[in-house]
Structures are given as structure tokens and as C-alpha cells.
Amino acid sequence: QIPAIIALFDQLSVDDRLALLWYAYTEMGKTITPAAPGAARLQFAERLLNEIKQMPNEGQMQVMRELALRSDTPISRTYGYFSVNTKLAFWYELGELMKQGLVTPVPTGYQMSPGVEVVLEAIKKLDAGQQITVLRNAVVDMGYDSDAASSE
Ligand code: 45D
DSSP states (O other): OHHHHHHHHHHSOHHHHHHHHHHHHHHTHHHHGGGOOOHHHHHTTHHHHHHHHTSOHHHHHHHHHHHHHTOOOHHHHHHHTSOHHHHHHHHHHHHHHHHTTSSOOOOTTOOOOHHHHHHHHHHHTSOHHHHHHHHHHHHHTOSOOHHHHHTO
16 A cells, blocks of 8 residues: 555645655654664765755745755755655754754644645554655655656
């Protein structure tokens, strides 16, 4: 059922995709933490993360939306060059920075849409390895990949 879940994720709006990632990150925190990205992995993402940390809240939000939208921006291009695990590590770290208040948080009282809820419930039923597969698929196509764009 993994391809079905990924297909559902692909149909979500940009904000719903971000919300899904956020809730997956917070709910599965315990599953993910043992495999938390090593410092080595984050080294490649560090410059981008620092750049984002220095932005105002709206800018941070815009960058995350542009990644989810696959917009052609310098940051989306940099992200596009990351390996799949670095992409995961990058989002994981953004989640950490949101928890620390260094990146714009999800508003308190925010209610996830029914679509997000469906995908999240489906993910919760998977085992840890399958959950990571779904998340990998969710983040791998984010950002801008000029090769993918030119062959479309
Ligand atoms: O106002 O290296 C809304 C392994 C709308 C091992 C919003 C691994 C309303 C090897 C959109 C809600 C494979 C295990 C605002 C790594 C509104 C290895 C904002 C795996 C403001 C790395 C929403 C690691 C926002 C894994 C800002 C599995 C949402 C990592 C932001 C998984 C969401 C990481 C963020 C995940 C989500 C990170 C930042 C799932 C981050 C998710």
C-alpha cells in the first residue's frame, strides 16, 4: 500500500504536504530519533539551513513552500543536488529548528485538513521501515531538479 499512500500524498496541496511532513515528523519523532541524521550528513545541508535560519518568518515559509512546489529558485536547486538521505536530514533539521523556535512554527490551533489526516493515519499503520520509505518518496521530488524539468 506504499505506492497508494505516495499517490495520495502527491495529490495534496502544498500547505497540506508541509503539514503532513510536520505531523509525520512530530508523531514519528520516536521512530526517527534513533536514526537521527548524523552530523556528517548535515554538513552538506548546513549552509542552506543557516541561510534559512537568518530569514524572516515569511521568507522561511516561502522557502519551504517553494521546495514543496519544486519552484526554480537557488535554494530549490541546491536542495535538488542533495542525496535522498540528505534531503531527509534537511527536513528533519528544519523540524528541529521549528521546535526550537528558530524557524517559523505551525500556528497553535492549526487543524489539519481531512486529506492530511487520511495520509497520516495510513502512514501510522506502517512499520518504521515503510514509514521511512514513504517519507523518502515525499521529499525526494521536492526542490528543483533541472534534469527532471527538461525531460518533462
Ligand atoms: O500557517 O541519514 C502550514 C535514515 C499551513 C538513515 C504551515 C534517515 C498553515 C540515514 C502548511 C501547516 C534513512 C533513517 C503554516 C537519514 C500555516 C539518514 C507551516 C532518515 C505556517 C536522514 C508548515 C531520516 C510548515 C528521516 C512550516 C526519516 C511545515 C527524517 C514544516 C524525517 C514541516 C524527517 C517540516 C521529517 C517537516 C521531517 C519542517 C519527516 C519536517 C519533517
